[in-house]
Amino acid sequence: MSESLASKICHGPPPPAELTNNSSSLQLISQGAEARVWLVTLPDPPKSDDAGSSGYTRSIHVGSGINVPQLHNFSQQPSPLTTNNLTLTTTPSKPLKIICKERFPKKYRHPQLDASLTKSRTKGEARSLVRCQRADVPCPNVLAIAHWSNKAETEKESVASGKSGSNVTETSTTSTCLFLECVDGCTVRQYFEQRSANPLDSVNADGDKGEPTTKRPRCDESATTTPTSTTPPSTFQQEERVTTVIDSQTLCVAHTMGTLVAKMHAAGVIHGDLTTSNIMIRNPPGLCSDGDTSNSNTDTSWKPQLVLIDFGLATSTASANKKTNKSTNNKKAKPFKQQHNAEEKAVDLYVLERAFLSTHPESELLVEEVWKGYRSYFDFLDCQNVDAIAEDAEKKDAAASICSSRGGDEGTDGHVAKAVLNRLEQVRMRGRKRECFG
Numbered sequence: 330m331s332e333s334l335a336s337k338i339c340h341g342p343p344p345p346a347e348l349t350n351n352s353s354s355l356q357l358i359s360q361g362a363e364a365r366v367w368l369v370t371l372p373d374p375p376k377s378d379d380a381g382s383s384g385y386t387r388s389i390h391v392g393s394g395i396n397v398p399q400l401h402n403f404s405q406q407p408s409p410l411t412t413n414n415l416t417l418t419t420t421p422s423k424p425l426k427i428i429c430k431e432r433f434p435k436k437y438r439h440p441q442l443d444a445s446l447t448k449s450r451t452k453g454e455a456r457s458l459v460r461c462q463r464a465d466v467p468c469p470n471v472l473a474i475a476h477w478s479n480k481a482e483t484e485k486e487s488v489a490s491g492k493s494g495s496n497v498t499e500t501s502t503t504s505t506c507l508f509l510e511c512v513d514g515c516t517v518r519q520y521f522e523q524r525s526a527n528p529l530d531s532v533n534a535d536g537d538k539g540e541p542t543t544k545r546p547r548c549d550e551s552a553t554t555t556p557t558s559t560t561p562p563s564t565f566q567q568e569e570r571v572t573t574v575i576d577s578q579t580l581c582v583a584h585t586m587g588t589l590v591a592k593m594h595a596a597g598v599i600h601g602d603l604t605t606s607n608i609m610i611r612n613p614p615g616l617c618s619d620g621d622t623s624n625s626n627t628d629t630s631w632k633p634q635l636v637l638i639d640f641g642l643a644t645s646t647a648s649a650n651k652k653t654n655k656s657t658n659n660k661k662a663k664p665f666k667q668q669h670n671a672e673e674k675a676v677d678l679y680v681l682e683r684a685f686l687s688t689h690p691e692s693e694l695l696v697e698e699v700w701k702g703y704r705s706y707f708d709f710l711d712c713q714n715v716d717a718i719a720e721d722a723e724k725k726d727a728a729a730s731i732c733s734s735r736g737g738d739e740g741t742d743g744h745v746a747k748a749v750l751n752r753l754e755q756v757r758m759r760g761r762k763r764e765c766f767g
Contacts, residue, residue, distance in 0.1 A: 345477035351403045367429040391452035395459045400473035409473040426511040433504045451505045457643035464596030467636045470510035478503045515613045518605035524574045573689040583695040587702025599673045601642030604684035609636045646670045675752035707746035
């Protein structure tokens with residue numbers, strides 16, 4: 330894609346020349362005030378043998394002892410886009426698709442402040458993604474980071490204003506690009522909306538056909554009167570209100586979402602923007618997949634594979650599984666180390682709850698299933714800790730019975746979930762006060 334064509338389809342400054350002046354195709358997926366998301370397709374990606382595994386690749390330190398390869402251009406050898414991409418090894422004959430998240434320069438900010446914020450936020454997103462990968466939290470693989478500058482915009486502005494080149498002060502036009510693995514599938518929001526648009530295919534948890542997902546709101550008697558000549562007839566037309574399908578599959582997706590969020594919180598990562606649009610399904614059924622109808626809507630054996638995306642607002646905290654020697658040896662030490670992170674995690678859950686209720690009408694049962702999945706993961710960690718402590722078979726059986734009977738309420742991880750959900754209720758109260766009093 331040429332630079333002029335890319336500038337027409339996107340807002341703000343043009344993308345860097347390294348993105349446009351190459352043989353790869355460029356497609357704009359979405360754009361916000363902070364960044365643009367591009368789909369880069371490499372028609373003929375180099376093989377791992379051609380790229381070489383012993384070459385030198387410069388890396389960028391993003392914090393917490395994490396280094397991410399730096400990309401200079403698409404012809405770089407060895408290329409971190411191919412050596413670190415798992416998709417290329419599974420489908421080597423197909424064109425390689427890569428997600429490029431470009432944080433473009435902002436003219437309303439000071440150049441030095443803009444460059445500092447852009448780099449720090451890109452590093453923070455990459456650091457959170459790598460921490461999730463190390464904790465086996467499903468998320469896109471981080472491939473590379475690139476700092477690309479484009480001074481063409483400054484030159485065009487100086488020519489348009491009639492100023493000479495010697496009197497023009499060059500501003501920062503550096504764009505920081507984060508290259509990620511392309512996740513195929515659909516978002517959870519798309520899945521719920523498409524399930525709601527097909528009410529005949531919905532099945533309840535008991536196996537019965539669900540009620541129609543479209544309901545007409547009740548009208549009072551005054552609305553059924555004959556319209557006068559001064560009243561437009563459109564005011565008396567009632568639009569259909571689409572509700573969210575509640576069945577075994579949607580409940581399974583919601584439960585998996587709660588488990589996924591709990592796993593991310595246990596890894597010490599706060600997402601910051603948990604919505605159903607930022608969680609993808611790798612293996613959607615035939616309703617969402619591109620031409621693949623192997624999975625039907627009524628397939629009870631289908632297990633969703635969810636992936637968290639968009640860590641632009643993510644922050645890192647202390648890991649829930651990280652325990653020091655002092656806490657294990659000292660019996661008087663406080664057993665719960667995550668109390669100070671309960672506020673951040675509760676706000677994360679509150680954002681997800683508000684996204685559910687505002688985007689998917691009548692989805693209260695799905696929200697409750699998310700909380701069940703959140704609790705179940707920390708209860709599972711409690712059972713694992715008890716099994717690790719017990720050495721004999723008899724002690725393991727006794728520990729398992731105790732763990733199943735208490736439900737994780739007396740364990741360390743169980744108290745983490747309990748503290749977060751209790752704090753969630755306080756966050757809800759604060760939100761209600763803002764809604765009532767402004």
